[in-house]
Amino acid sequence: MWSFGSIGIATPLALLALAALPIIWLVIRALPPVPKSQIFPPTSLLSGIAPTQETPQKAPQWLAWFRLFTLSCLIVGFSGPVVNPTKIQDSRPLLLVIDNGWTSAPLWRAMIEEAAILARASTTQVRLMFTVSGSQGSQAIETLSPSQAASRLRAAMPMPVLPDHQRVAQATATLKPGQRIFWFSDGLEHSGTANLADSLKRLGTVKVRAAPNPVIAITRAKPSPEGFQLGFATAPAAPYQLKIEAINHIGQSLGAVTLARAAWGGTFSLEPVIARGVVALRSGDVRSAGGVFLLDAFDRRVRTGLVMPRAVDQPLLSDTHYVKEALAPYSSLSLGDLHQLSGAGLDALILTDVGQLPDHEAKALEQFVERGGLLLRFAGPRLLASQQGALIPAPLAAEPRVLSGSLASETAGQIAAFEPTSPFAGLTIPQDTRINQVALIAPQAESEDTDGRALARKPSPVQVWARLVDGTPLVSARAIGRGTLVLFHTTAGPAWSDVAFSGLQISMLRRVLARAASSAIPAQFVAGTVPLKPVLVLDGFGAFITPDASIRPLQPTILKDLKPSVDQPPGIYEGGGARWILQAARPDLQLLALKPVGGIERLRAAEQQPRALASAFLIVGMMLMILDLVIAVLLGHRQEAHRLFSWMKRFSVKKNTPILRHTLLIWGLYSLIVTLPAPASAQEPNRAQLSQDVVLAYVQSGDAALDSATRRGLEGLARALRERTSVEPGPVKAIDPVKDDLALYPIVFWTLGERAMEPKPEMARALDLFMKNGGVLFVDSRGAGRTPAMATALVRAALRGIEAPPLEPVPLGHVLTKSFYILQRFPGRYPNAQIWVETVASAQASANDGVSSLILGDGDWAYAWAKAPRAPTLGDLDVEPTPSEWSIRVGINVVLYALTGNYKADQIHMPALLERFGRRNSTTDMPDARQSRRP
């Protein structure tokens, strides 16, 4: 390797050929072009003329220069020039440490691209170490080939979790020293960063690449009267203007404010009207999981109406005053009379001690509750005096129980500790609060209910949310329709109790109103036993994703100090009536810049990677050679060339001039040579026969029972293909990808065995190459009959070493759903089988013309195909096809998809084309239009 400045030459000896250029110059100049032949009647006159100039015609000078340039291109190309050559061949294995926590999300694309280029340029094996990885530490380090590492990196996504450098530092203990280490850091300090730096330093030379990170995290969002009081954690490079958005459950922005970046946070004010749909607050410009703060329904502002009495004589003693003061900071409170409020579309209505209601108002209230509203009532003398009707949880006794006075016991009037299932669970009860009078549930009402009195609609049972120490219900509730009716058995004001003076009443009211927004109670108050399942989780970029099966439910016992992990990403979890919100950013989060560590070089910019230029030079040289061929032909037929040019000027074909034919011939020959396949080897006698037929091939698993099942399945499928389609498959063939040439098969079936088994590297390479060269690999995990975890493990193991493209379940309208039969589902042996194909974006980008090179399914189709039924006759068309008929249809679609590729995708324009033909036909009666309408 020679290098001058930033250009190196791999094989300098090849440049010696440049010395031969002067000689080539002479030869080119001396070499006469082909004589053109000319018919000329007076030729006999010429025979008498002695040629006056004997020296041969020289090639034109520009042609000689052109040819020299072409040759130089080729020579330089063969010498293997490299830009930015590696000065010293570094044979140490490359270790890439990548921070893939959510803090890397704003930098992710650039960071991963840089890492992938670095990995691809490596000459040795590449170890990848992600600082966030699965639950087990075993997969912390992956050893891959350079190209595999590059594609693995490009497929990687940031995790919605903070990097755990402590754990990774421990994982490095298994590595030997003598590594070349690149650490793609998010530029922030995390737990154990210093440890990681130390342990990396022990392993070899470390270079840290940390771009300025603008990440922002919302750590707190406290509801305030205007909206929310926010707290931020910002990285040093964060923008000074923070755009904060309120988003709904699908990530749409409902409102946005721009705040200055400040240590004390900021205030986000939100109009009450849109507040209802807000699920989270999000940093709008710099996206990451930490920039999303999920709001509990408890944090949400409930729109509450408080029914005011018509005349108030003593404001400070009135019940409504207490309620109003208690709720004003936490909910948007509307005041008014019942008539106004019941039609205002509120979440909750509060009635303090209100007696008899007019009929129409009672009806309106009833409707309000049945439609999902929450009606909160307080007892009092007026309520007891009235005919209570249906708008209380249970009929009340006419007289309240008086708990104060000289006869009362010490503990009378004290509130008992809340039960865990109560909405008030977890609230602390002040010692000095006493209830003086309480309304009692009429005993006969309870007995009547238990008798099962014939009612038009059986009412749901009364729930008691709070009791006094002696068991007297203090708060009772009942569900009506979709709504809830809640009754506090005392007054809202100080008349019957002194709860109104304590903070307890405020808390209790808030809890009750939270029920208006969500049936789930924050899990911190409910010590449930049921695991909480994910409802909505965040990915690393802070987008909402639907939880999949890999996410573990939260155990309710350990919620308190739970940190998000890969298995339990930040999100909303619900279960057993409780809800827990796992925020990505903890309230005490701080994003500090990465401290410089001695002995570790910090790179300011991406390291220049060597880039080979040989192919560019060779391609240019080859193209110039082709151009030279054309020039040679043109020079030989100057007159015809002239004609060709004039013809080209006129843009019309009048006559197929010979020069045109020559040029086309040369191009044709050239492209033929280029595309000619390598000569077939003589060792495979049946190759020709194989290439004539479509052969269904399957990968031998080594398990005789499985292999024979697959063979029978494919034979059944081949039979069905022969009967129903124009595909005439040859005999089914078992192949060993290591030994057999896969290029002969359009599609290879691979049924996975019972045990997870990694393929041999050669096999993985062969299958990988097969897929890259346009083959379709159909992998059947037979997973529908297994546990999901088992199936996933099987597939993961089988595809290890194969560059599998990103997969998705077959989307609507995919070619696979219409390549022969129109299919909506893909039933196999198991009716709920699924098929995954390469994502549309990935398939478009691949060289395979939009055809998925990998089809992954779990339906155990081979088993179902073995009993391929006959094609249904016309009479059977009404009959619902049998499961095996369905599965054979799936098989036929898969094979035809492999054979015809995206052909059917083009048919999507067919209706439009037909319509256009039809329109032309109607206006001008052209015969060809008639014909084309026939199909």
Added chain:
Amino acid sequence: MMARSPDSRSTKARSKTQGSHSLEGNSSSLSYQARELQKGLPAVLMDARKAAKSLFFGTHGRKSAGIGEAFWQHRELADGEALHQIDWRRSARSDRLFVREMEREGPALLQIWADTRPSMCWRGDETRPMKAERGLVLAMAIALAVRAGGERVLCLRGGKAMTQEDAFGAALIKSGQQDWVSHDVAPAQHGHILLISDGLECEELWSARLKKLAPAQGRLILVIIQDRDEIEFPFEGRVAFSAFAQQNPILIANAQSVQVAYRDRYERHLAQLRGLVAQANGQFLTHATDQAVTPVALQIAAILARGAI
């Protein structure tokens, strides 16, 4: 106005007829080029008629000078002549008897040979007609004009007389196909001879031909049809020249370098031919195919008129 239209007309007609393969009955004996020529014959005839229209307009004007078409002269009645020959009207004006003598009964004869051999079927550029085409146009134009003047027109070889135009054209093409030496042809005693060729054969051959043809009384005209490329030799670079596709080519490394020598040689050849024609008491004309056909046709007509057809 006449300058370009014959050329373009014939080219058009040729391209029109190129695709058809319907050949005439006697065409099997013809070469490929001759068959092509024959297909283009209608166009040639059309061009020829156009050219003929302007011919002999002045020279044949003597017929309308008042002497009368049939009348030649009056002479005195010789002894023993039949009485019915007496022109009584003339005789009555004097004492003598006059005989009205009519114009000579045997019309003058024009024999035409137009070369259609392969060397004639060539052109240096698509925009020009082939030499043979131009030769035929010329020949037919003269033939039509001469016949219109009441004379007889014959093929020099084969002796086919002109009755129908297209049959005569076909005969011309056919007779122009074969090489001829002097003893093949029988020049009429008082006929005029029109030879149309590119004159590229060696001087000796032409000398022999012309000697035999030298007519006793009539005129001999040799029209040399030239292609512009034959005159100017515009070729460059390395060129292999061949007279016909089959012939061994002559390779010239730098065609431009022999241009002057070729032009000299060509001029010399033409001069020799001119000399030979002069010896045979004939007229020598040249015509390049990129020029209009009318001037040369008028020239021929003038020469023939002087010979008092």
